[in-house]
Amino acid sequence: MTTSMDRLAAAANGKIIDHIPVFCNLLDQGARELGLSIEDYFSKGEHVAEAQIKMQKKFGHDNVWSLFYVGKEAELFGCKKICYATDGPPNVEDYIIQNYADIECLQVPDDLSAHPKFAETAKCLQILKREVGGKVPICAYLTASMSLPAILMGMENWMELLMIGPVEVRDLLLEKCSDFFRKEIEAYRNAGADILVYADPYGSTDIIPMKLFKDLSLKWMKRDLEPGGLNGVVYYVGGARLNSVADEVIREVGIHAYYPGPLDDVTESMRIINGRALCAGVINDIKLLDWTPGQVREEVRRIVQGGLQVNNKFFFGTVVMPYGIPEENIKAMILAAKEFGRTTDG
Amino acid sequence: MLDDVIKAYNEAVLDTDRTRALQIVSDAVAQGVSPEDIVFNVVIPGLDLMVKALSEGFDTNLAQHFMTSQIAANVTEKMLESFQSPPEIIGHVVIGSAVGDLHTLGKRIVIGCLKAQMIEVIDLGVNVPAERFVSEALAHNAQVIGVSAMMVHTARGENGAIKVRRLLQEQGLEHKIKLVVGGAPFRYDPELYKVVQADAWAENGVSALKVIMDCIQEVKNNDHEHG
Numbered sequence: 001m002t003t004s005m006d007r008l009a010a011a012a013n014g015k016i017i018d019h020i021p022v023f024c025n026l027l028d029q030g031a032r033e034l035g036l037s038i039e040d041y042f043s044k045g046e047h048v049a050e051a052q053i054k055m056q057k058k059f060g061h062d063n064v065w066s067l068f069y070v071g072k073e074a075e076l077f078g079c080k081k082i083c084y085a086t087d088g089p090p091n092v093e094d095y096i097i098q099n100y101a102d103i104e105c106l107q108v109p110d111d112l113s114a115h116p117k118f119a120e121t122a123k124c125l126q127i128l129k130r131e132v133g134g135k136v137p138i139c140a141y142l143t144a145s146m147s148l149p150a151i152l153m154g155m156e157n158w159m160e161l162l163m164i165g166p167v168e169v170r171d172l173l174l175e176k177c178s179d180f181f182r183k184e185i186e187a188y189r190n191a192g193a194d195i196l197v198y199a200d201p202y203g204s205t206d207i208i209p210m211k212l213f214k215d216l217s218l219k220w221m222k223r224d225l226e227p228g229g230l231n232g233v234v235y236y237v238g239g240a241r242l243n244s245v246a247d248e249v250i251r252e253v254g255i256h257a258y259y260p261g262p263l264d265d266v267t268e269s270m271r272i273i274n275g276r277a278l279c280a281g282v283i284n285d286i287k288l289l290d291w292t293p294g295q296v297r298e299e300v301r302r303i304v305q306g307g308l309q310v311n312n313k314f315f316f317g318t319v320v321m322p323y324g325i326p327e328e329n330i331k332a333m334i335l336a337a338k339e340f341g342r343t344t345d346g
Numbered sequence: 347m348l349d350d351v352i353k354a355y356n357e358a359v360l361d362t363d364r365t366r367a368l369q370i371v372s373d374a375v376a377q378g379v380s381p382e383d384i385v386f387n388v389v390i391p392g393l394d395l396m397v398k399a400l401s402e403g404f405d406t407n408l409a410q411h412f413m414t415s416q417i418a419a420n421v422t423e424k425m426l427e428s429f430q431s432p433p434e435i436i437g438h439v440v441i442g443s444a445v446g447d448l449h450t451l452g453k454r455i456v457i458g459c460l461k462a463q464m465i466e467v468i469d470l471g472v473n474v475p476a477e478r479f480v481s482e483a484l485a486h487n488a489q490v491i492g493v494s495a496m497m498v499h500t501a502r503g504e505n506g507a508i509k510v511r512r513l514l515q516e517q518g519l520e521h522k523i524k525l526v527v528g529g530a531p532f533r534y535d536p537e538l539y540k541v542v543q544a545d546a547w548a549e550n551g552v553s554a555l556k557v558i559m560d561c562i563q564e565v566k567n568n569d570h571e572h573g
Contacts, residue, residue, distance in 0.1 A: 088499025093448060151411055156451040159412050164364055208409045209362060239534075262534065286498055286534040290541070322498040 003135040004062035007193075012256070012278050020304065020341030021137075021315040022334055023280065024061035026052075027069070028089055028323045033058075039084040042068045045123030053131055059246070061334050062315075064132060066125045066193055067141040074151045075117045075218060077180065087147075087323050097153035100161075100169045106152075108179045112187040122191050124184045140193035142185055144200035146177035147176035147238070147344040152177075162208070174220055194232050198225070198255070201238030205245060213245055218252050225253065228268040234259050239319045246272045262319060266303055270310035281307040283333065288308045288325045293332035300336035308341070316341060348387055351379060358393050361561045362413040364420070371421050381425035385433075389418050389425075389462050397556045400549070410510060412451070415458030422462040433465050437562035440482045441492035442470030444506035449496035452529055455551025456492060456558075465562070476509035485522050489565035490558050491525050494542070501531040502542060511543040521568045524561035528554055 007021040020321060031049030041047050052064040071082050071092040083093040097103055109115050113122065117249035129139045143151065149158040152173075161170050161292070185196055191252050201207050203217040234257040235242070235249055242260040246269065247257055260269040262284035273279045281303040290294060300316070307314040314335040351374045358367035371384055394413050400406060426433070439460055441453055450472060460467045468486050470478060479491045491510055495501035502508075507527050514520050527544040528551070539547035546561060548554035 008384065083446070083448060085499055088446075088497055091448055091497070153446075154450060156449075156454050159409065163362060163409055163413055164416070205407055207407055211406055211411065239530075284534055286531055286538075289498070289502070290535075312500055324499070324502070 005137055006134055006221070007062055008137055008315070011315050012274065014054060016312050016342065018342060019338040020312075021062040021306070022060075022317060022330070022337040023063045023317040024059060024330065024334060025063075025065065025138075025139075025318050025320050026061075026330070027065060027067060027320060029055060029321065029325075032323075035085075036089065038086065041086050042084075042090060043120070043333075044228070045120035045125075046127065048120075049124040049127035050129070052128065056132070056136060059330055059334050060338075063137045063139050063195065064128055065139045065338075066121060066128060066139070066188070067139065068121065068124075068165060070141065070143065070199075071151060072117070072121065072205075073143055073148065073180075073184070076115055077106065077152060079152075083108040089126060089323075091319070092151050095151075095153050095157070097157070097173075100166070103169055103173045103176070105305075106173070106176050108176050108183065112183045113190060118187060123193040125188075127292050129214045133192060136276075137195045138193050139183070139197055140188040141199055142181060142188065144198055144203060144217075145174050145181050145224050146202040146217050147200050148180065149173055150202070150286035162202075173315065174216075178220055178223045182227050184229050186225075189228065195234060196232045197234050197236045197259070199236050199238055201247065203249070204236070204237035204240035204242060204261070215249070216250065217245075221249070221253050225255075231257055233257070237261055243268055243272055250276050259317060265306075267306045267310060270307050270314065271311070275311050275313055276317065278313045279307065280315050282317045282319060284324065285318045285321050288329045288333065289322055291315040291329060293328050296329050297336040298330040300333055300338045304337055304340040314341075347374075347377070348379065348383060351384075352388050352391065355388050356395060359392060359396070359414050359417050360410065362410055364413060364417050367417045368421065371425075375425075378391070381428040382430070382433075385422050385425050389421050391553060393418055393459055393462060393552070396552050401556075406550075406552075408451075408537060408550075408565070411455050411550050414552055415455040415462075418462035418550055419458035433464050436464050437490070437559070437566075438466045438468070438486050438488040439490045439492055439562075440468045440470055440486060440488045441494065441560060442474035442479060443472040444493050444495040444500040445473055445475050445495060446503065447500035447507070447529075448472045448492065449494050449529070452496065452551050453492075454495045455530070456494070456548075457553045459552055459555040460558065463559065464560060465558070470562075476507075479510050480513045480517065480519070484519075484571050488523060489562045490524050490526055492528070492554070492558065495527065495529040495531060497529075498531045501527070501529055501538065507542040507544055521572065522565060524565060526554070526558055526561060 031038045033051045069090040070104045081094040083091045235255045236259040259280045266281040354370045493507045524545040528548045532547045548557040
């Protein structure tokens with residue numbers, strides 16, 4: 001029987017076995033699946049693993065997540081306060097960097113695997129590996145050094161430091177974030193994650209100018225990824241657009257998989273990548289809150305056909321599905337991606 | 347000479363080069379350009395140009411919006427110190443992040459642009475309850491309430507912009523105070539502002555300037571009609 005892992009391996013080689021891999025990023029929905037509040041749900045790795053497995057069986061997509069919420073990375077750095085919502089993702093409430101002096105004092109944890117704040121994630125990964133390892137790709141979310149400061153000091157303060165702050169302070173922070181990243185990716189790999197989503201909104205020219213992307217983002221990307229290599233790494237620009245930088249990242253860094261934003265033209269993404277790497281067609285999942293299942297199906301058709309018209313190194317994906325999306329729309333999306341992603345060369 | 351200053355200033359802003367922009371302004375003042383000319387004939391037209399370019403699909407990025415706003419606000423603040431007489435304030439706006447939302451960058455970009463345009467801004471900070479948006483708008487005679495939301499649940503939540511609208515309705519304030527929203531979810535769903543019952547939305551912080559100025563004008567027109 002074909003597994004999700006088989007589908008992904010086939011797609012990476014430009015083949016389709018039964019249908020393209022269908023990635024659906026369900027995170028907070030796990031709380032509803034288990035009948036828990038979002039805060040209770042994210043307090044235990046067992047909860048997250050159980051819900052991820054349940055949701056994958058229920059909806060039939062091709063991935064599970066070890067990600068709790070993005071603020072987890074700030075907690076590993078010492079953030080003490082997370083703001084929980086009843087209907088959305090938890091957020092960092094206290095930024096550990098309040099001023100530039102705090103950057104000097106910022107400590108990168110020695111051993112992330114042994115960090116108490118990593119313990120629940122490790123538990124989650126252990127269960128996922130035991131239950132679905134080798135069959136369903138297990139995803140981890142790791143924020144690039146260029147983007148991590150946004151959750152350590154806030155987007156506003158990071159933008160200010162990046163654009164008009166002292167260069168030596170900026171570089172010190174980037175170096176610490178990159179050191180953290182190198183340890184984090186190693187910890188996730190050791191704990192059993194297969195797909196390492198390298199999240200870098202500041203690696204998109206929606207956020208920063210091309211010159212800064214070339215001077216800084218690429219440089220720090222290379223440093224982040226150099227020790228552990230590129231195996232399983234997916235370049236994800238956090239929902240921003242990818243197309244203007246995709247070629248540069250392929251040539252300069254050589255990442256093997258790309259996750260454009262929903263506002264990118266997917267056919268253009270595929271043409272730019274041109275078979276050199278795997279590429280996702282990503283749906284604008286905020287719209288799934290209000291669309292009918294019929295509208296969802298049509299949009300999935302447009303995306304999947306738009307990608308596959310170039311070649312088969314293609315998979316379907318979502319950004320981070322909002323909590324309130326009706327289940328019938330999730331089902332309609334996944335069914336349609338399988339239906340339209342079942343083509344040609346087999 | 348002013349034409350050269352305008353051209354050089356706009357290029358520096360587009361290049362996100364604050365040091366160069368400030369130097370251009372400083373040199374112009376040293377050569378006799380008045381602070382009033384700098385604000386009204388360099389900074390404000392520069393902002394207008396950016397707003398127009400964005401409306402025509404000119405591809406820019408968040409860093410450019412941030413720097414456009416910061417440079418405009420910095421220059422205006424400095425020039426105002428040397429104005430012959432205080433400029434006319436063209437409107438009042440209260441702005442904040444929706445309840446449950448702690449993001450500040452978009453709001454800061456909007457505030458910088460508004461201040462440069464001689465609009466008085468009351469920044470209510472983050473995680474602002476709907477009741478406070480309305481009470482502060484009344485206290486400051488604001489024509490516009492700006493609600494920033496970077497997450498889907500804070501953009502669409504019952505206690506965010508939707509509640510501000512309900513309070514405006516209940517208190518009969520809809521002709522006096524307009525509700526403008528912005529933030530990432532609105533970019534990904536341009537119809538979302540209607541779902542949350544806002545009067546208008548802006549795709550980015552710089553474009554918010556025109557949207558808010560139009561709303562201020564609409565309220566002023568309403569005031570005239572209502573005597």
